[in-house]
Amino acid sequence: MVLDVPHISRGLFFVEASSNKNRYNMYKELKKFKVSSQFSFSIEDSLEEVCNASEGCGVFLVYAVGEEKELIMVGSTGTVQNDGTLKTKNGGLNDKIVNGHQFAKTGRKYSWPAQMKKEDISVLEVVWYETFNDKTKGIPTAVEGQVLQNFLDENGKLPRWNVAF
Numbered sequence: 001m002v003l004d005v006p007h008i009s010r011g012l013f014f015v016e017a018s019s020n021k022n023r024y025n026m027y028k029e030l031k032k033f034k035v036s037s038q039f040s041f042s043i044e045d046s047l048e049e050v051c052n053a054s055e056g057c058g059v060f061l062v063y064a065v066g067e068e069k070e071l072i073m074v075g076s077t078g079t080v081q082n083d084g085t086l087k088t089k090n091g092g093l094n095d096k097i098v099n100g101h102q103f104a105k106t107g108r109k110y111s112w113p114a115q116m117k118k119e120d121i122s123v124l125e126v127v128w129y130e131t132f133n134d135k136t137k138g139i140p141t142a143v144e145g146q147v148l149q150n151f152l153d154e155n156g157k158l159p160r161w162n163v164a165f
Contacts, residue, residue, distance in 0.1 A: 029146060033058065033138065035130035040065070042123050043116050047098050047109040051126070055092035058131035059144045062161065065123040071151060072124075073161035075100065076144035078132055086132050093128050102161070115161075 030036075039052045053060065057078025064070045077096040079087045089095065099107040103115050112124065131138035148158060148165050158165060 029143070030059075030129050033129040033131050033136055035133060036128060038125060038127040040123055040125050041112065043113045047112060051094055051098050053093040053097050053126075053128045054130055055090075055094055056130035056133055057086055057088050057092055057140050058129045058138070059140055059147065060093060060097055060126055060128040061147065062159075063125040063127070064119075064121045065125050066121070069125070072159050074144055074147050074151070074159060076131075076140035078140040080132065080137075080139045084137075093130070097126060097128070 035054065035056060035058075037052055039050050041047055041050050057076075059074065059076045061071060062073035062075070064072045075096065077089065077093055077100075081087055091099070098109050101111075102108050103111040116122070116124065129143075130136075131140050131143045145165065148162065151159055
């Protein structure tokens with residue numbers, strides 16, 4: 001694996017790694033968030049069963065996995081109040097990933113498989129990070145915005161499943 005020189009963009013450090021045909025972006029900014037994991041999802045899977053995201057608050061990145069791994073969406077959950085406390089909906093990241101609305105007025109557990117069929121995507125990889133907890137205080141929407149800004153700077157557009165920000 002060859003590492004290119006890191007790019008610095010608006011406070012978000014970006015390292016591009018390349019290995020044969022597989023190029024992907026690794027957001028160094030996210031490394032500081034220690035409560036993190038990932039899971040894969042195929043059309044045949046139940047999103048409720050494979051999603052291992054916590055009930056904490058933070059961000060999630062969705063990649064289409066094929067010959068190349070492409071970042072196609074960034075999302076977040078949780079709002080920091082002016083007194084520094086976190087306002088969260090029951091279920092946190094897990095509920096947002098599984099039941100959050102996208103593409104239609106229905107949960108991702110239904111809309112992702114339909115969209116994957118439309119776009120001929122066989123596997124998604126979802127990587128999630130708790131950005132706001134007892135040890136770290138990253139505002140979820142701010143972290144989401146940093147990742148999206150970096151993607152925009154590098155690609156001139158948002159990831160294809162992000163409609164707006």
